[in-house]
Amino acid sequence: MPQNTSMSLSAIRRNNALILFGEFVAEQAVQGVKPLGMAELFAKKLQISASMWTQIRSETTQRNISDKLARQIETACGKPQRWMDEEQSTAEPEVDHGEERFIELARLAYRSQNARGKRALRTLMLQHTKPPEA
Numbered sequence: 348m349p350q351n352t353s354m355s356l357s358a359i360r361r362n363n364a365l366i367l368f369g370e371f372v373a374e375q376a377v378q379g380v381k382p383l384g385m386a387e388l389f390a391k392k393l394q395i396s397a398s399m400w401t402q403i404r405s406e407t408t409q410r411n412i413s414d415k416l417a418r419q420i421e422t423a424c425g426k427p428q429r430w431m432d433e434e435q436s437t438a439e440p441e442v443d444h445g446e447e448r449f450i451e452l453a454r455l456a457y458r459s460q461n462a463r464g465k466r467a468l469r470t471l472m473l474q475h476t477k478p479p480e481a
Contacts, residue, residue, distance in 0.1 A: 382447035
């Protein structure tokens with residue numbers, strides 16, 4: 348199994364766990380689940396304590412993910428064996444709670460409008476969106 352020598356196995360596993368958390372949050376948002384409490388819900392999915400999940404994702408403590416826990420996470424998230432041990436190219440940044448609150452606010456504003464209001468909100472958003480840089 349080829350591994351990138353620039354990143355330790357513990358760092359790879361932590362990044363991959365954060366990717367899985369990002370995917371989980373996105374799935375929950377699509378289902379209309381409010382962003383508060385996502386960490387606890389994710390910990391429950393992984394069958395670990397919320398405290399352990401906090402330690403894993405913390406910038407300061409960065410609790411290592413053991414082989415046993417890595418396999419448990421893969422199983423809980425429907426990933427193949429050893430997925431946690433390989434750098435994933437779809438790395439997403441850790442969830443920005445400010446962004447999540449903004450998205451929830453935008454969703455509430457959009458849902459409270461009639462068709463004309465929804466068009467006006469969309470126009471406003473497009474006016475404030477920069478095109479992606481090449």
